Amino acid sequence: MIRFEQVSKVYPDGTTAVDGLSFEVERGELVTLVGPSGCGKTTTMMMVNRLIEPTAGRILVDGEDVSAVDPVRLRRRIGYVIQHVGLFPHRSVLDNTATVPALVGWKRAKARARAAELLDLVGLDPAVYGSRYPAQLSGGQRQRVGVARALAADPPVLLMDEPFGAVDPVVREHLQNEFLALQATVRKTVLLVTHDIEEAVRMGDRIAVYGQGRIEQFDTPGAVLGAPATDRVARFVGADRGLKRLAVTTVEPDDLEQPPLVRLDEPAAPAAVRLRSAGARWAVVVGPGGELHGWVAADVLARAGAGATVGPLARRMEAWVPLGATLKRAFGEMLQHDAGWVAVVDGSRFLGVLTPALLHEALRRSVDADERGIPRDEVEFHSVSDA
Ligand SMILES: Nc1ncnc2c1ncn2[C@@H]1O[C@H](COP(=O)(O)OP(=O)(O)OP(=O)(O)O)[C@@H](O)[C@H]1O
Numbered sequence: 101m102i103r104f105e106q107v108s109k110v111y112p113d114g115t116t117a118v119d120g121l122s123f124e125v126e127r128g129e130l131v132t133l134v135g136p137s138g139c140g141k142t143t144t145m146m147m148v149n150r151l152i153e154p155t156a157g158r159i160l161v162d163g164e165d166v167s168a169v170d171p172v173r174l175r176r177r178i179g180y181v182i183q184h185v186g187l188f189p190h191r192s193v194l195d196n197t198a199t200v201p202a203l204v205g206w207k208r209a210k211a212r213a214r215a216a217e218l219l220d221l222v223g224l225d226p227a228v229y230g231s232r233y234p235a236q237l238s239g240g241q242r243q244r245v246g247v248a249r250a251l252a253a254d255p256p257v258l259l260m261d262e263p264f265g266a267v268d269p270v271v272r273e274h275l276q277n278e279f280l281a282l283q284a285t286v287r288k289t290v291l292l293v294t295h296d297i298e299e300a301v302r303m304g305d306r307i308a309v310y311g312q313g314r315i316e317q318f319d320t321p322g323a324v325l326g327a328p329a330t331d332r333v334a335r336f337v338g339a340d341r342g343l344k345r346l347a348v349t350t351v352e353p354d355d356l357e358q359p360p361l362v363r364l365d366e367p368a369a370p371a372a373v374r375l376r377s378a379g380a381r382w383a384v385v386v387g388p389g390g391e392l393h394g395w396v397a398a399d400v401l402a403r404a405g406a407g408a409t410v411g412p413l414a415r416r417m418e419a420w421v422p423l424g425a426t427l428k429r430a431f432g433e434m435l436q437h438d439a440g441w442v443a444v445v446d447g448s449r450f451l452g453v454l455t456p457a458l459l460h461e462a463l464r465r466s467v468d469a470d471e472r473g474i475p476r477d478e479v480e481f482h483s484v485s486d487a
Pocket residue numbers: 111112113115116117135136137138139140141142143144295
């Protein structure tokens with residue numbers, strides 16, 4: 101969808117900002133460009149909508165060489181979000197959002213209706229915020245208007261230059277998550293510039309890690325964190341890349357262990373016997389359809405009076421995550437609830453548990469899988485304790 105072919109940019113003063121760059125962003129993909137200040141990220145992005153012209157090479161958007169397209173027409177097909185948003189201070193939020201539809205000749209009522217729809221989509225009630233002016237918004241709200249405005253004419257391509265840079269870390273994470281949820285439905289082809297590796301990892305389907313004017317590695321976040329291609333990439337992603345990788349590695353069924361199970365409506369006494377003979381100190385309690393209910397300690401079952409069933413003795417399961425959650429979230433749940441394991445569910449159905457050792461194993465297998473280019477469930481794992 102966006103294709104760079106041997107693109108270079110040398111500024112008139114002789115600075116080589118971009119040097120022989122070739123890469124492609126697939127349709128509906130979000131690619132983050134990340135690297136230290138001055139490495140050429142913004143130059144790369146601004147060549148796509150012709151705010152900067154390359155010195156050599158060509159850039160194709162949807163198969164069309166951008167140098168052959170009138171820049172104004174080109175920019176109508178490419179949404180652009182920048183750090184300081186650039187809203188018109190004397191226009192209402194609604195009119196700011198309707199800017200591009202109005203420019204491309206939509207009737208005022210239709211442009212405003214579209215703007216209201218977009219404001220709603222980015223979480224701003226148009227009835228409340230539509231008539232305000234930019235100065236009457238918080239930084240995070242202004243950023244949302246910037247995103248709504250860029251999406252208003254429904255461009256297939258979105259360029260975002262440090263779009264969440266001007267807000268504090270908490271708001272930033274919130275906006276990132278909101279944008280990811282939005283992107284899951286609108287599926288734009290997005291190029292996002294950031295100098296923040298955490299943001300690149302969280303947002304990107306793939307990441308381009310820049311050295312000076314060149315891409316050092318172009319791969320999925322997991323692969324970049326698991327197997328940095330060069331020393332420079334390794335230094336940039338940081339010594340804690342294993343921890344960062346927790347945030348991009350998901351829980352899969354093969355990662356899980358099957359603990360002893362007891363049924364909610366089963367009598368306590370035989371359940372206690374079963375657990376004792378298995379040497380288990382606790383069991384997961386499931387409902388009749390295999391749905392997760394809670395957990396119960398073996399000694400509580402053993403002390404229960406005759407005729408007791410498991411149900412009233414069970415404790416609520418606090419530490420659980422859905423299948424597909426990140427390992428970071430699973431680990432977070434364990435820490436928050438001071439639990440040695442976390443239950444994993446698919447919908448309401450109980451699938452198994454993850455322990456710290458299994459979590460480590462899942463992480464190691466995913467690193468191996470990326471290094472060898474094979475699926476994670478094909479990686480055999482031997483831990484120190486097997487030796
Ligand atoms: N108009 C210009 N004239 C000369 N040099 C320029 C010009 N614009 C940018 N540069 C230089 O080109 C290089 C790349 O700049 P660019 O803005 O693309 O980097 P960046 O990676 O986006 O940096 P940052 O994260 O700081 O925004 C830098 O050395 C910069 O000083």
